[in-house]
Amino acid sequence: MAEVKLFGCWYSPYSRRVEMALKLKGVEYEYIEEDLSNKSPLLLKYNPIHKKVPVLLHNGKPIAESSIIIEYIDETWEGPSILPKDPYERAMARFWVKFIDEKCAVGMLKACTSSGEEGEKAKKEAAQLIQFLEEELKGKKFFGGDNIGLVDISANFIGYWFGIIQELKGQELLTKEKFPNFCEWVNEYVNNKFIKENLPLKDKMIEILKAFL
Template sequence: MAEVKLFGVWASPFSRRIEMALKLKGVEYEFIEEDLQNKSPLLLKYNPVHKQIPVLVHNGKPIAESLVIIEYIDETWEGPAILPKDPYERAQARFWAKFLDEKCPPAIRKACCSTGEEREKAKEEVIELLGFLDNEIEGKKFFGGDNIGLVDIAGNFIGYWLGIITKLVGIEIVTEDRFPNFCRWINEYNNCSFVKENLPPKDKLTAHLKAWFEALNTSE
């Protein structure tokens, strides 16, 4: 049997992406919890370039970067397709997954960690970005159509983590008036039984993020 190990952090949306993809394919794996303040020698060995989680190790061979790992999982194991088979649809899925990785987190981080005019400017940027997603999801159950696909998995941060974070910092971004289609996707996504099984408990994640924000504010 193939040996599969995942180096990650339970509260990381990027680690959770990989767990979701593995479970969607029915792949058994060992999860190795990392301490990002004291990274293990194995993590540094397997990902010497970025020195970050997640890292998937399959039969001793490491693969880094969450979106790269998801495509590897999709191509390596049988089971429900994560990326579309059609070349154009596949390219579109990659585009939106990259958009979620490169555009959304920096803007959201700035909106949540800044104050005053800088925060308001960052909020407007986030609202603009989510508007693109609202248009993209219109008329569809999931970004992947009727079934969860690459973009839905990549969107776990904005589908689950974002609501908790904005509530903690006291800002309002995602509303049904602004984003009716996006809010419907969030409800579909978070109420999907498979997704529920593969997200961290809300209370535990809220406490973790609250402690992180408090530590961040103390260090400033």
């Protein structure tokens, strides 16, 4: 039987993405929790370049970087497809993941952690980015259509972590009036049984985020 191990961290959205992908496919795996303030020699051995979680170990072979790991999982195991089959749809899914990671998550975090003039500018910029997601979600339940797909899994930070950060900061960047489709997606997302089971508990997240913020 294949040996699958995941080095992760419970509050990491990147780790949670990989856990969601493994569970969607029904892959059995051993989970190893990392203390990111005191990384294990194994994590440093398997991800010497980035020294980050998640790392997937499949029959002794390590793979790092959540997006790459998810594609590997999708290609290696049977079960529901995480990436679309159609090449154009696949390319688009990858495009949105890159946009969410490199632009949205960064911009949204900046909007709620900066203040004054810089904060106002960051909020405007973040709103422009979210507007693109708002358009993309028009007429759709999930980014993947009726079912959770690559983009939904990868958007866990903006779908869950970000809402808690906003609550803690007393901010309301995402309102139903401004972004009805996006807010409806967040609502479907956090209430989806599968997603819910794979998100960290809110109370625990609040504790750790308070320390970070």
